[in-house]
Amino acid sequence: MARITASVFTSHVPAIGAAMDMGKTQEAYWAPLFKGYDFSRQWMKDNKPDVIFLVYNDHATAFSLDCIPTFAIGTGAEYQPADEGWGPRPVPKVQGHPELASHIAQSVIQQDFDLTIVNKMDVDHGLTVPLSLMCGEQDPKSGSWPCPVIPFAVNVVQYPVPSGQRCFNIGRAIRKAIESYDEDINVHIWGTGGMSHQLQGARAGLINQDWDNKFLDLLIENPNGLAKMPHIDYVREAGSEGIELVMWLIARGAMSDVDGPAPLPKVAHRFYHVPASNTAVGHLILENQ
Ligand code: DHB
Numbered sequence: 001m002a003r004i005t006a007s008v009f010t011s012h013v014p015a016i017g018a019a020m021d022m023g024k025t026q027e028a029y030w031a032p033l034f035k036g037y038d039f040s041r042q043w044m045k046d047n048k049p050d051v052i053f054l055v056y057n058d059h060a061t062a063f064s065l066d067c068i069p070t071f072a073i074g075t076g077a078e079y080q081p082a083d084e085g086w087g088p089r090p091v092p093k094v095q096g097h098p099e100l101a102s103h104i105a106q107s108v109i110q111q112d113f114d115l116t117i118v119n120k121m122d123v124d125h126g127l128t129v130p131l132s133l134m135c136g137e138q139d140p141k142s143g144s145w146p147c148p149v150i151p152f153a154v155n156v157v158q159y160p161v162p163s164g165q166r167c168f169n170i171g172r173a174i175r176k177a178i179e180s181y182d183e184d185i186n187v188h189i190w191g192t193g194g195m196s197h198q199l200q201g202a203r204a205g206l207i208n209q210d211w212d213n214k215f216l217d218l219l220i221e222n223p224n225g226l227a228k229m230p231h232i233d234y235v236r237e238a239g240s241e242g243i244e245l246v247m248w249l250i251a252r253g254a255m256s257d258v259d260g261p262a263p264l265p266k267v268a269h270r271f272y273h274v275p276a277s278n279t280a281v282g283h284l285i286l287e288n289q
């Protein structure tokens with residue numbers, strides 16, 4: 001039986017990818033940020049998953065206003081890094097896991113969640129920057145990411161966006177789906193995006209450190225309560241792009257304690273840093289007990 005052993009949460013700022021791609025990680029501005037991921041890169045080596053189920057949002061790259069899936073699961077064999085205007089990032093293509101992805105699609109749809117099935121798409125910074133942060137620099141030609149990745153794209157760009165509660169519940173369904181896969185593999189589930197940031201309008205530049213840290217506390221200790229927070233509170237408190245944080249509830253909803261009986265997950269690592277580009281960066285690694 002497949003099992004979820006850990007969840008990883010991290011912001012996905014595009015400038016972090018650019019800093020890595022241009023060799024600027026040791027510059028004064030960036031060094032403290034990357035130091036927060038030293039532990040995580042070693043942890044990835046010590047706790048290598050067989051598959052990563054990676055919850056992220058597409059930024060009008062693979063999907064435009066022509067087609068807006070609320071939840072889209074990648075069932076393809078591979079995904080190319082997207083060209084977001086400066087050419088594709090120099091990172092390896094992403095290998096998918098069509099068998100497990102198809103199984104999850106079947107199970108989650110039969111649990112009454114509507115998923116869009118995507119066999120072909122490019123993946124933008126929302127997916128590649130978390131991989132770079134957690135796995136370090138990779139040679140784009142000879143290198144590869146440590147394991148296959150199942151992309152799970154959530155619409156947090158074009159309203160209406162899904163509620164935190166729906167994201168949490170779909171995470172619970174994803175856990176059931178993974179645990180009913182008949183192969184003995186170790187899966188990590190990642191929730192990405194956030195934390196507080198606003199890229200546009202009168203409040204551009206907004207960062208709310210108190211709120212972000214409270215969010216991290218609640219995500220660890222009281223995810224059921226956190227799931228009830230309405231989407232407007234994310235926007236008001238964490239800025240228009242802070243709504244990306246609802247995706248973290250998908251990964252948290254997939255942890256063992258949620259439908260018990262299991263203790264709260266172990267906090268293997270917690271990191272918070274302000275700012276990176278326009279964004280507050282938050283990062284957690286939670287291990288199932
Ligand atoms: C920034 C952050 C994001 O989440 C994003 O998708 C694009 C830009 C930023 O901080 O610059």
Ligand code: FE
Binds near residue numbers: 012126193194241
């Ligand atoms: Fe974003």
